[in-house]
Amino acid sequence: MSYHLLKGKKGIIFGALNEQSIAWQVAERAVEEGAEIVLTNMAVSIRMGTIDKLAEKCHAPVIPADATSVSDLENLFDRTMEHFGGRIDFILHSIGSSPNVRKGRTYDDLNYDFFQKTLDISAVSFHKMIQVARKKDALNEWGSIVALSYIAAQRTLYGYNDMADAKALLESIARSFGYIYGREKKIRINTVSQSPTPTTAGSGVFGFDGLMDFAERMSPLGNATAADCADFVITLFSDLTKKVTMQNLYHDGGFSSMGMSRNAMAVYNKSLELEYQDVQHK
Numbered sequence: 001m002s003y004h005l006l007k008g009k010k011g012i013i014f015g016a017l018n019e020q021s022i023a024w025q026v027a028e029r030a031v032e033e034g035a036e037i038v039l040t041n042m043a044v045s046i047r048m049g050t051i052d053k054l055a056e057k058c059h060a061p062v063i064p065a066d067a068t069s070v071s072d073l074e075n076l077f078d079r080t081m082e083h084f085g086g087r088i089d090f091i092l093h094s095i096g097s098s099p100n101v102r103k104g105r106t107y108d109d110l111n112y113d114f115f116q117k118t119l120d121i122s123a124v125s126f127h128k129m130i131q132v133a134r135k136k137d138a139l140n141e142w143g144s145i146v147a148l149s150y151i152a153a154q155r156t157l158y159g160y161n162d163m164a165d166a167k168a169l170l171e172s173i174a175r176s177f178g179y180i181y182g183r184e185k186k187i188r189i190n191t192v193s194q195s196p197t198p199t200t201a202g203s204g205v206f207g208f209d210g211l212m213d214f215a216e217r218m219s220p221l222g223n224a225t226a227a228d229c230a231d232f233v234i235t236l237f238s239d240l241t242k243k244v245t246m247q248n249l250y251h252d253g254g255f256s257s258m259g260m261s262r263n264a265m266a267v268y269n270k271s272l273e274l275e276y277q278d279v280q281h282k
C-alpha cells in the first residue's frame with residue numbers, strides 16, 4: 001500500500017545485493033512511495049548479486065562505487081545529479097563487512113589490516129559519502145541520510161567481533177555530521193538499529209541462527225524483518241520526521257529495552273515452561 005510519502009523525492013540507495021538485502025526492500029518501498037532512485041554497489045557485488053533485477057523493477061540506473069573510495073563516490077554523486085538534473089533528497093547507507101569475521105579471526109586475535117578495512121567499509125564510508133555529498137552540495141534542504149546499525153554498538157554480543165566497534169563509530173559519525181549538516185542545510189542524519197535479519201551479511205555473523213532465536217524470544221513484538229525495516233526507513237526519508245536527527249533509532253521489536261523475557265527464560269528453565277501453562281506471568 002502506498003501513502004505517496006516520497007512523492008517527488010530522489011535518492012541514492014547503497015547496498016542492495018540480493019532480494020534479502022535490507023537495501024533491496026528499502027529501494028522497492030521508496031519507489032512504491034513515489035521516489036526516483038539511483039542504485040549503487042561495488043562492481044563485484046553487482047556481478048555476483050541480482051541488483052539488475054531490482055534496477056529493472058525500480059526503473060533505476062545502477063552506478064558502481066566502492067564506498068571506501070572517495071573518487072568512486074565523487075563520480076557517483078556527479079552522475080546521479082546529472083541523471084536527475086539536480087539535487088537529491090535522501091541517501092541510504094546499508095553497507096557492512098568485516099574481513100576478520102570472514103576469515104574467522106576472533107576479537108582477541110584481530111588482524112589489524114583487516115580491522116582497518118572493517119572500519120573503512122562499515123563506518124568511515126558513511127563519513128566519506130556525507131563529506132562528498134556536502135562538498136558537491138548534492139542534497140536539498142530538509143534532506144535525510146540514514147545508515148543501518150546494530151545494538152552491538154552499545155552492548156556486547158558474543159561473536160559480533162570488530163563489527164561492534166564499526167557500528168559504534170558509524171553511530172558517532174551520524175551525530176558529529178548531523179550537527180554540521182543540520183545547522184547548515186537542515187539535513188538530518190540518523191542510524192537505524194535493526195533486529196538480526198537473515199541476509200548475506202547477517203548470516204555471516206557467528207552463531208546467527210541462535211542470535212535470531214534469542215532476539216525473537218526477547219522481543220515482545222518479535223524480530224523486525226527487512227520489509228519492516230524498509231517501512232521505518234521510508235518514514236525517516238519522508239517529511240513526517242523533519243526534526244528527527246543525530247539519533248540512533250531502535251527498530252527491534254522492543255529487544256533493546258528487555259532484560260529477560262518469559263520466552264527466553266523458558267529455554268533456560270524447562271520446569272518454568274510447565275508453570276507457564278497454568279499461570280500467565282506478566
Ligand SMILES: NC(=O)c1ccc[n+]([C@@H]2O[C@H](COP(=O)([O-])OP(=O)(O)OC[C@H]3O[C@@H](n4cnc5c(N)ncnc54)[C@H](O)[C@@H]3O)[C@@H](O)[C@H]2O)c1
Pocket residue numbers: 014015016017018020021022023041042045065066067068093094095096097121148149150193194195196197198199200201202203
Ligand atoms: N542482517 C542483519 O542481521 C543486520 C542487523 C542490523 C544491521 N544490519 C546492517 O544492515 C546493513 C545492510 O546489510 P544486510 O544485512 O542487508 O546485508 P547484505 O549483505 O545484503 O548487504 C551488505 C551490502 O554491503 C555492500 N558492501 C560491502 N562492502 C562495500 C563497499 N566497499 N562499497 C559498497 N558496498 C559495499 C555489499 O555489496 C552488500 O550489498 C549493514 O550495515 C548491516 O551491518 C544488518
